[in-house]
Amino acid sequence: MKITAILDDIVPIRSDIRNAVIDFSQMTISIVAVVTDVIKDGKPVIGLGFNSNGRYAQQGILRERIIPRLLAASPDSLLDEAGTLDPFKAWAVMMTNEKPGGHGERSVAVGTVDMALWDAVAKIEEKPLSQLLAERYRGGEPDSSVFVYAAGGYYYPGKDLDGLQAEIQGYLNLGYSTVKIKIGGASLDEDLRRIDAALQMLDGGQSLAVDANGRFDLETALQYARALEPYQLKWYEEPGDPLDFQLSAALAANTSLPLATGENIFSAIDALNLLRYAGLRPPVDYIQIDPVLSYGLVEYLRVLDHLTRHGWGWRRCIPHGGHLFALHIAAGLGMGGNEAYPRVFAPFGSMGDTVQVENSVVQPPSLPGIGFEGCSEIMAHFDAMLGSL
Secondary structure, three states: OOEEEEEEEEEEOOOOOEOOOOEOOOOEEEEEEEEEEEEEOOEEEEEEEEOOOOOOOOHHHHHHHHHHHHHHOOHHHHEOOOOOEOHHHHHHHHOOOOOOOOOOOHHHHHHHHHHHHHHHHHHHOOOEHHHHHHHHHOOOOOOOOEEEEEEOOOEOOOOOHHHHHHHHHHHHHHOOOEEEEEOOOOOHHHHHHHHHHHHOOOOOOOEEEEEOOOOEOHHHHHHHHHHHHHHOOOOEEOOEOOOOHHHHHHHHOOOOOOEEEOOOOOOHHHHHHHHHHOOOOOOOOEEOOOOOOOOOHHHHHHHHHHHHHOOOOHHHEOOOOOOHHHHHHHHHHOOOOEEEOOOOOOOOOOOOOOOOOEOOEEOOOOOOEOOHHHOHHHHHHHHHHHOOO
16 A cells, blocks of 8 residues: 555635634635545545645645655555554654744644545545544544534624624524634724624524634733623633733633633644643633644644643544534544534535534534545535646
């Protein structure tokens, strides 16, 4: 068994939306395909992957370092004892001659290929990735359903409160009962009006989370926390810089609000420092590290080991990313849920053409691998790239 080719391309996911820190008018992602010599149904098994939204395409790093290292490696050096692809050995090859630290961009490139490798491995074993992960790391049984929330509520040009309410109603119509909106990109008074408008759309069995995308200093984070506490929100996400652990600890010590953070933590060592110094409360708060942006599932398993040793249950993890890879990880490893982007960052937020959401719960697709083949709009981009084979 060997890798015969690795292809990559850049796909735009431009949008007029913005959060408190960035807009998405120039946003791109990388897509990759890992082609193997394993034949199933008369065709080679191909693993597919892409990077999560919010980080740009990584073509330079992929083409200059990551892909050449894998293609130059001895085929046997990438296989496990059973003779199939080993994502851990591939990860070590991808990280050859890389210094410790420096996690900013290469973590995304490695994570993108890591996704494709896990897709290929599960396809070779003819199992959904969630089943493969449950068998390897959880005694064999994946969760049959996973909590998902609709991440939206961005700032749009000219979008008023009626527009925000219409957006939220759209998510409710799709089957979501938990939604998230952005804060920090306007004044506190305006953000409170937006929260009030959003809550008017939700009944007692539904919930709202808010996300500041790391915008606030400590004084502002505390000011918002005091104003938000009466709302009984699902969580208050990333109020300050994701690496300002002192800010996080001070906020956690002075609010009863559940806090959520981690989507901009890109390595296991940064996750360990988050657990050591950020003052987060295991029974209360949420960890949202994105497996793709942080070197892939191989590194994410190391993060989970740190969590266990620091008294955190894996149910407190709700990965960032809003894609099928994270959904399979959540189901296979027993996470607390998964982000979803039902009408944002199309088409890469799709969970499948036939996947249904009911009361913010979904069933992972049963196709072999991650199941992108059940997402027609996503596959259109992969098929266009693979046409060059």
